Amino acid sequence: MEVVILPDEDRVGLAGAEAIAQHVARRPDAVLGLATGSSPLRVYRELGQQVTRGELSLAQCRAFLLDEYVGLAADHPEGYRAVIEREFVQLVDIDPANVRGPDGLAHDLSAACLAYEQAIADAGGVDVQLLGVGSDGHIAFNEPGSSLASRTRIKTLTALTRQDNARFFGGEVEAVPAHCLTQGVGTILQARHLVLVALGEGKAHAVQQLVEGPVSAVCPASVLQLHPHVTVLLDEAAASRLELRDYYRETFSGKPAWQGF
Template identity: 65%
Template sequence: MQVVIAPAEELARTAADAVEELLARRPDAVLGLATGSSPLGLYDELVRRHERGLSFARVRAFSLDEYVGLPAGHPQSYRSVLTREVVARLDLPADALHVPDGTADDLPAAAAAYEAAIADAGGVDLQVLGIGTDGHLAFNEPGSSLASRTRVKTLTAQTRHDNARFFDDDPDAVPRHVLTQGIGTILAARHLVLLATGRAKAEAVHQMVEGAVSALWPATALQLHPHVSVLVDEAAAARLQLAGYYREAWAGRPDGWGL
């Protein structure tokens, strides 16, 4: 696990460098996209690079999750969010964005179909991630199986409270159920890039990087992956016991090495 501690703007550029380097090697790469506040700086940076010539025309993209029961076109559905923040601002074709079907009559079948679509695409090359204050990854809440695949999950009161800011600060307006990639699904991606900023994420980041692997903190499963990049600002890094080493390792990396 590689930990980078830097200001948020620098983190966005570092993550964008990884995406750009991937697309230089493989223009038809498969990207995994996250929603929430954490990846917005990265998406803004990718837009700037697209304006300078970086193309996403052959890319395929998969969302981590989707709310269950929001009507098609709802502004806070993750399809709408990713269309607004990513697709509409890049040359990524609209039909290249794949999102779990939270309106399906048969949700388990929709989950299985989503797993199959990821497999048919050859798997995710680079997965963008955030982390919840309780250590949830995608919508894999504490107690989730570390081998789980895409499925229906019930959101905790804490997660609904955290996401209320997207629903006029009304936790009751946040859907109670989601379709989410499982921990096992996420771990199958070839490169995981997690971004976290702010003091509220500090304990979760500490547990994820330095704690014991446990379903109590689902993001600790990332310790089991061979290629994980954790990008955090000073506030989110406040609880890291080995912060000095992480800074030294990043500053002393071999010339030309990125994430």
């Protein structure tokens, strides 16, 4: 696990975009894993700027979303496919038809989950997966207590998660769907490169647990310690509780430029 501590959110966004761009430079048809939430937004904006400047093209790429609400109308602005369309697809040159998410409107949700797993496998797996982390250590919608070997499945959203997400639904908790489809922890671990972005003091405890704590279902993100290629991109506030933060700074500052992410 490589922990990279950067001065501010803009530098984190630049680094996240560079990690993705390096994969696309090696493989123009790279398979991307997309996360929603506030943390990845600066990464998506930077990718959009690189595409606009002609420095990068995602035209041959395919992409898979981490999760989706169950039962939310297809045209609802807070459906995760709509969010990704707004915050990522419209900024870059990827073909919208090549961006896929779990089908939260499927009649048979279990079958939809199996089909999504198969679609990822048929694409050859995810080359680089962008992740955020919840303040309680969840990744995607894998809340504390989730199996560390789980696959794409239906999950019930906790009251806390629905309260946190109510801000996207006019402050109405009851408007937040009670269920979602999410890639499992085991599914996420199959991506070849995981890039996790965390910003702000509110993520500091979760970051400390996922980087330096025990591997435990209490903090599902801690399982990333077992993956062979993980990049954790942090601003100073998110890194503030790390005991070895000086070591992480030293090793990154001495890293040969040719290694990349």
